[in-house]
Amino acid sequence: MKFTITYLVLVLLAAGSSWANPALPLETDLDGFIHEITEKPGTDEIRTRQWVYPLQVRTPIPGGTFEVHSALMQAEQRRTVSPDSVAVIDVWGPLDTRFTGAWRLGTGGLISLHATLPTGKDSLNADEEALVRTIARNDLNFPVNTFGAGFDFGGGLSFATQRGHIGYSAGIAYVRRGEYDPVTGVANYKPGDEATLTLGIDYTWRKWVLRLSTVGSYYLKDRLGGRDIFRNGKQLMIQSGAYYEGRKLRLEGEFYSIIRFKNEQIFNDAFLYEIHDSNGEEYRLGMEVSWIPTRFLSLFGRAHVKHVTENKLPRFNTLYRGRARMFGVGGGMSISLNRAAHLVFRANRWSGHTRGGIAKLSAFNLKAALSIRL
């Protein structure tokens, strides 16, 4: 119901804008993607699938652009209970609706503000909660890792400058998170606000760019019923990359190192750092080649590696998470049907293992997107 209302609002917005000002360009993206992961811990098989149907509408506004985005998600998990029996959990519902405005500040500045309306599914029951726990796991790679949340709002401010071959940049952002009811029986949960600082440097030589960026994220305390209960560990991400951008050929190689520090939790009414770091660290390597044979067609191929280290908890602890590794290859094409309509198809396949090598893993991701300027 919520999604229907959101969808109607978006459509009415699009239509209303067009009728009010026929000259106003309005871009609409209609997408759909599926992401499925199959884990085989021993003889069992757990297949988790995520279907997402995003819709976004974008329009220029004075000095910038304005965008409304929402999506519908269906998640399904099939677990082999016995050779003859499969347990199925199926959840579907809308995601939150995000409004974003972005404005250029001269040539070297950019500011964006966003607000997320809590149109997403919340108050999950026990089965739904179990499924969301799976798609939220860091050792897997589901794109969307939760349904709805509260009313969030925030903004980001970035600046960049170029001196000869070298470009420098800095960005700050803050997100204020709103209260919501994540699962049945847990009401007024307020996730901690998030502050982010990014610093970056580029070295450009002809069509080659070498890039180094660092992103530090600081999380405030999560609260439940007005009481501090948890704080996500601070996170430091280092991204390095090399890029080549020719008119026909584009190459991209990126390496991400995500370091997550200890969480803080309640222990005997005291708010303390956890004894053992429950957050594994994460490394990602990605390479992409794009070839543009004509002005209206682009073909691309991708390869990815993701490695998550085991966390520091004892093996008997239920929150222990072993190392995981995934290798992926894929490709796709982007087609311009005309100046106002673009199509993108993408397919990726992964294989690897989780739970310290005990569980074999395979996954795929298919995406189709149509972008139309009305």
Add this chain to the structure above:
Amino acid sequence: MMAAAIASCAASFPQRAYPPPEEPIPGLLPPIPTPDPEKLQNVAYHHYGRGDYIRALGFAYDALKAAPANPRYPILLGLIYDQGLDRPDLAVIEYRKLLGMEPSGRLAESLEQRVQHLRRLAYQRQARQRVFETVASDGARMDLAVFPLEPVGSVAPPPGLTIALVDMVLQDLAGPGAGIDPLQLHIYHNEFARHRPDAGPSDFARWIRASKTLTGRLMDLGDHRVRITLQVFGRDGGLLWEGPPVTANLGDLQTLRNALSGQAAKGLNLPLPADYPPRPFKNPVNLLVHARALSDYVGGDVPTALRALESLRRFEPRSTILDRTLTWARRDMAGANRLPDLLKAYRSLGNRPDPLDAVHRRLMATHALTTPTPASQTGSETTNPYKPPVSPEALP
């Protein structure tokens, strides 16, 4: 089937846009310059290398129009005018555009040196062209010109004093924002005097056609004492203004300078600086040595002028007038040999990115990391893993 569909698209839409890259904020893409300035620049350089400077100019201007922030295009235009078409006046304009883009220290230094060299050449050429013009041109109408003082009386003043005193006054009047270029004014009267040695200030005023020409009369009273009467001539050579005689001792240059500058400002209706800089020279000998070097410099004998000025520097370490002339001579001397450096810089700039593109790329990369796009939009795993509150460790 797919190939046929693509081919039919290509046939029906010849002006095809590239497929959209996955930008974090697609609506804020920079405008794509059409046509490609880099290609235009390559064609311009090709014609420049073959000596077809007119065609090279056309393509280079198109490249600059398409990417006005790229420092490579003004330098190519400067090289075409400088080395190719031998138009120092136009090369200076292009090099100054590049200086306005705040290039790196070494390139800025080379450019400033080359610009000084070309300015002198351009002024000399303009002055010589005007000397040989049969009909006075209104093309370069000036507000102010200067002419050396006219010696009067039975005793000839020391050589160079007639221009040294005018130069002292000119330095005071040519403050920031005054729009007075002492180099240009000195080159004009020097070239005029070289070609018409018998002409007087009235002839010069008619020739230069400046709104006002500052000059005067100088009488040597002996014992280092002089009497100076400043005059201002109009465009038609008629006397517009004559100040009261100023009598002073050359040993007290500060008093003499203050009196003359005050008179000149009154006669020309120009503002004077609130504070006079320190006395121009310690003694009249240094004043005359400087005047001689200035004449050498504006006459084109840069090495001789530079030697004299460097020697004088040891005795006058704080003279602002000497600093000015010495800077001219030093830059000019070095600038005469700076063409290969500028060519090298041009080639080196080819390895640099278009600054607007590079800033946009860096800005978007930063903003995408700072405020990530929702994963439901990209369909890919976010780089900023979010721990939802349903995680067991997050719940009490």
